[in-house]
Amino acid sequence: MSDQELAKDLGPLAALTIGVGTMIGAGIFVLPGDAVTTAGSLAVAAFVVGGAIALLTALSASELGTAMPKSGGAYFYVNHALGPLFGSVAGWANWLGLAFASAFYMVGFGEYIQLIVGISGAVSLGPISLDVATLIAVVGGAFFVGVNYVGAKETGALQNVIVIILVAILAVFTFVGGLQADISNLPANEGYGPMLTATGFIFVSYLGFVQITSVAEEIKEPGKNLPRAVIGSVVLVTAIYALVLFVMSASLEPGFIAGIGGNQIAVVEVADVLLGPIGAVAMLFGGLLATASSANASILASSRINFAMGRDEIITPSLNEIHPRFSTPYKSIAITGGLILAFILAGDLVGGNAILTLSGAASFLHLVIYGLLNISLVVMRTADPEEYQPDFRVPLYPFTPILGAITSFALIAYIEPGVRLFGTAIIGASILWYVFYARTRTTKQGILSEYILSRSDTMPDAAVTAAESVRPDGGQHRVMVPLANPEHEENLVTLAAAVAKHHNGVVDAVHIVTVPDQTSLEYASDHIEEHEEDYHAILDDARQHAERLGVGINTRTIVSHRGFEEIFDAARTHEADTVVMGWGPDSHGSPGRAESALDELATSLPADFLVVRDRGFNPDRILIPTRGGPGSAYAASIASFIQDEYGSEITLLHVADSVAEGEEFLEEWAAERGLSAVTLKVESGDVREEIVRAAEDASLLIVGASERGLLVRLVRGSPAQQIVDDVDCSVILAEQQQNRSIVERLLGR
Amino acid sequence: MNGSDANTEQDMLAHVLLPVANEEDALATATVLEPYQPEHVTALHVVEKGGGVPDKTPVEQSESLAEESFAAVREVFPDADDHTAYSRDIAEAIFEAADEVGASAIAYRSRGGNRLMQLLSGDISLTLVTDADRPVIALPRVDSDK
Numbered sequence: 001m002s003d004q005e006l007a008k009d010l011g012p013l014a015a016l017t018i019g020v021g022t023m024i025g026a027g028i029f030v031l032p033g034d035a036v037t038t039a040g041s042l043a044v045a046a047f048v049v050g051g052a053i054a055l056l057t058a059l060s061a062s063e064l065g066t067a068m069p070k071s072g073g074a075y076f077y078v079n080h081a082l083g084p085l086f087g088s089v090a091g092w093a094n095w096l097g098l099a100f101a102s103a104f105y106m107v108g109f110g111e112y113i114q115l116i117v118g119i120s121g122a123v124s125l126g127p128i129s130l131d132v133a134t135l136i137a138v139v140g141g142a143f144f145v146g147v148n149y150v151g152a153k154e155t156g157a158l159q160n161v162i163v164i165i166l167v168a169i170l171a172v173f174t175f176v177g178g179l180q181a182d183i184s185n186l187p188a189n190e191g192y193g194p195m196l197t198a199t200g201f202i203f204v205s206y207l208g209f210v211q212i213t214s215v216a217e218e219i220k221e222p223g224k225n226l227p228r229a230v231i232g233s234v235v236l237v238t239a240i241y242a243l244v245l246f247v248m249s250a251s252l253e254p255g256f257i258a259g260i261g262g263n264q265i266a267v268v269e270v271a272d273v274l275l276g277p278i279g280a281v282a283m284l285f286g287g288l289l290a291t292a293s294s295a296n297a298s299i300l301a302s303s304r305i306n307f308a309m310g311r312d313e314i315i316t317p318s319l320n321e322i323h324p325r326f327s328t329p330y331k332s333i334a335i336t337g338g339l340i341l342a343f344i345l346a347g348d349l350v351g352g353n354a355i356l357t358l359s360g361a362a363s364f365l366h367l368v369i370y371g372l373l374n375i376s377l378v379v380m381r382t383a384d385p386e387e388y389q390p391d392f393r394v395p396l397y398p399f400t401p402i403l404g405a406i407t408s409f410a411l412i413a414y415i416e417p418g419v420r421l422f423g424t425a426i427i428g429a430s431i432l433w434y435v436f437y438a439r440t441r442t443t444k445q446g447i448l449s450e451y452i453l454s455r456s457d458t459m460p461d462a463a464v465t466a467a468e469s470v471r472p473d474g475g476q477h478r479v480m481v482p483l484a485n486p487e488h489e490e491n492l493v494t495l496a497a498a499v500a501k502h503h504n505g506v507v508d509a510v511h512i513v514t515v516p517d518q519t520s521l522e523y524a525s526d527h528i529e530e531h532e533e534d535y536h537a538i539l540d541d542a543r544q545h546a547e548r549l550g551v552g553i554n555t556r557t558i559v560s561h562r563g564f565e566e567i568f569d570a571a572r573t574h575e576a577d578t579v580v581m582g583w584g585p586d587s588h589g590s591p592g593r594a595e596s597a598l599d600e601l602a603t604s605l606p607a608d609f610l611v612v613r614d615r616g617f618n619p620d621r622i623l624i625p626t627r628g629g630p631g632s633a634y635a636a637s638i639a640s641f642i643q644d645e646y647g648s649e650i651t652l653l654h655v656a657d658s659v660a661e662g663e664e665f666l667e668e669w670a671a672e673r674g675l676s677a678v679t680l681k682v683e684s685g686d687v688r689e690e691i692v693r694a695a696e697d698a699s700l701l702i703v704g705a706s707e708r709g710l711l712v713r714l715v716r717g718s719p720a721q722q723i724v725d726d727v728d729c730s731v732i733l734a735e736q737q738q739n740r741s742i743v744e745r746l747l748g749r
Numbered sequence: 750m751n752g753s754d755a756n757t758e759q760d761m762l763a764h765v766l767l768p769v770a771n772e773e774d775a776l777a778t779a780t781v782l783e784p785y786q787p788e789h790v791t792a793l794h795v796v797e798k799g800g801g802v803p804d805k806t807p808v809e810q811s812e813s814l815a816e817e818s819f820a821a822v823r824e825v826f827p828d829a830d831d832h833t834a835y836s837r838d839i840a841e842a843i844f845e846a847a848d849e850v851g852a853s854a855i856a857y858r859s860r861g862g863n864r865l866m867q868l869l870s871g872d873i874s875l876t877l878v879t880d881a882d883r884p885v886i887a888l889p890r891v892d893s894d895k
Contacts, residue, residue: 007812007835009798009835010799010802010803071809071810150870160802215803215804217808218804218808307807320810322771322806322810322814324770324773324774325862325866325869325870326805326869327770329805329810627827
């Protein structure tokens with residue numbers, strides 16, 4: 001069995017219960033009373049309409065899920081199809097929507113506990129007064145966040161049992177109630193307007209089916225089981241809701257539900273009458289289980305969305321760090337937990353019906369995602385990229401997704417105006433987030449803008465302009481070259497240009513003018529020529545060289561008291577991806593007085609560094625010593641950039657005890673890195689001596705940093721420094737930024 | 750092999766299975782094992798599966814965690830093999846992997862912590878030493894990062 005198959009351990013039932021368990025939450029236990037009061041006999045229809053809208057989106061989600069079984073679910077599809085602007089909207093809406101939904105589940109949980117314990121009223125904490133249900137909700141919320149934080153896998157197993165118990169309780173309820181149902185008991189028909197209003201606030205009961213797609217990569221035979229689980233859970237849940245609502249409104253005399261007091265829960269009261277006290281207890285128990293399982297599933301799902309957003313750099317990937325002991329994405333869970341608790345408290349403090357405010361916000365945000373999801377499907381079908389091969393296809397395309405998008409967006413109109421305004425503000429904020437944060441970081445362009453830009457001749461101008469103006473620019477690779485000595489300028493710029501060219505990036509040439517401490521920087525920058533005559537000549541030369549090599553270049557002069565340290569600062573402030581710098585007796589002065597500061601700088605590099613000991617740059621014959629590891633992988637990829645540009649010969653050197661083993665290792669290593677036309681050289685003996693000997697035939701030696709802090713050791717005169725001094729050719733020391741994953745470094749990216 | 754007379758020790762260190770959890774743990778564990786010069790090392794990462802329920806982390810992330818751990822082990826033992834197992838029960842997966850690769854011993858480094866921490870994080874030290882069918886080497890817990 002392949003690894004991929006081993007990772008898939010969710011069967012059809014498990015997948016179905018994720019959807020059902022997330023959806024059957026507080027919604028059906030808390031909202032039917034309000035639904036019947038609002039919509040009268042059409043309360044059943046309100047739930048059925050909600051289910052129908054959800055089903056349209058479920059069809060689209062199934063197709064997208066089977067085509068792209070990737071972690072992140074709805075966010076991933078929207079980002080992939082519509083690009084990172086809509087991706088940011090969908091990501092934030094999905095994340096916050098789940099947090100609002102969890103807050104809503106927890107408040108429902110609080111009301112149930114409150115009913116069981118029998119305490120009500122408000123508790124004052126200093127100047128603010130909180131409802132008892134809110135306090136219970138906060139405690140419950142903190143508990144479920146904590147469970148997810150430590151990652152107790154037992155909760156997951158419980159989920160399946162909970163769902164089965166829930167369905168059983170509701171089945172008994174509808175069966176017994178159905179026997180006593182009488183159509184004449186139905187309350188008055190309140191009309192279609194109130195019915196849609198009810199659909200608007202009960203729609204929170206249908207959030208969850210999309211979460212199945214976020215674990216698509218763990219589902220066995222996803223092509224078959226994913227659509228069954230997604231569509232099946234929506235159909236099943238809709239049927240349950242409709243039956244429960246029918247029983248509630250038809251089995252008791254009209255006016256019973258309207259007469260239920262504010263401190264009571266309609267389903268429990270109805271169950272009490274129909275099934276006796278045991279029914280009421282079962283319903284109370286069911287409500288607790290349902291709210292708990294929904295909140296639990298939503299917290300887990302939101303960490304998946306964070307993961308996918310971090311992967312695309314819409315948010316910082318550091319949010320997804322895994323706890324060393326618990327193996328959970330603890331930061332993501334902690335932040336989501338904080339949001340949930342804040343929303344619970346805010347829901348109470350804002351005033352009004354906390355349940356409806358929270359569920360309204362959750363529904364609003366999810367409806368936006370559902371609308372975008374349907375549009376994404378249309379985009380994927382229209383652009384039809386080669387890799388788009390869904391196992392499941394939406395029937396009646398394009399009618400189904402278009403209707404899905406229209407109904408999802410239209411339902412937003414029936415959500416309470418205050419909540420709508422708030423939701424719109426969140427969407428606005430996530431657009432600003434894209435413009436000011438994510439745009440410069442994310443590199444992924446959506447299928448939509450690729451499609452538009454690749455057909456810019458036939459597309460309307462407005463569409464092309466729009467696609468261009470929101471295009472992400474995080475992809476631009478910036479290669480910074482600090483220049484000090486005019487002699488080495490050309491060679492450094494040549495190397496920088498080769499790297500920039502490979503990444504379609506630009507070169508940033510920086511001239512650092514070092515002035516004595518006594519001189520104020522302000523004064524110095526007005527009088528640079530006093531410190532360095534003709535200070536812009538070096539940058540002018542750099543510009544000419546870069547332009548000749550066909551690479552974009554920016555130039556800049558920085559006046560500083562510190563030559564060496566300034567390079568790090570400049571790399572950080574100007575977001576350099578790679579720094580190409582000269583190193584030698586006449587470059588950048590000596591790093592100085594602040595040794596400890598240097599330590600810190602060199603152990604957490606702000607960019608990838610290529611440190612060049614220039615003895616006349618000649619790229620003809622490159623030597624790379626390697627013993628595996630990320631450092632030499634990076635050296636190898638730099639060598640291949642240079643090879644692409646100058647057709648260099650590359651020799652790999654491996655020092656091993658056994659020549660046969662060494663050759664085998666080296667062949668494999670070269671093949672893994674995609675190095676072709678290389679000479680393999682295996683020697684046994686002292687590593688340093690062998691490198692120096694092999695370098696006699698080379699024109700350029702590229703050494704990858706095998707451990708952290710190469711630069712520091714270089715500066716202090718370590719063995720690496722000695723190799724640099726012992727050979728006669730030019731040397732490039734390559735060290736990669738450590739905050740990349742080691743895998744990226746191993747691949748030399 | 751240098752023909753040492755400490756035969757039993759040699760045998761035990763002939764092929765060491767090294768379960769590692771993450772990059773940091775892998776580097777620390779491999780570093781403390783290194784002075785004993787095992788002849789061959791296989792790094793093992795067990796992806797903790799939900800077993801019928803969603804995992805704690807996305808598969809993609811779990812697999813990159815495994816890759817990172819292996820790379821860290823190779824910084825110390827460049828020739829180390831690697832093995833990824835998927836299981837709900839980590840201790841069981843370690844024993845199965847030891848069988849599969851024919852390990853002479855299992856070397857691991859307890860991750861410490863008080864009892865509550867061990868309980869919450871599902872510490873497997875006890876299971877490892879009680880249920881193993883081959884030698885288990887408990888490596889010293891020296892802090893590698895000073």
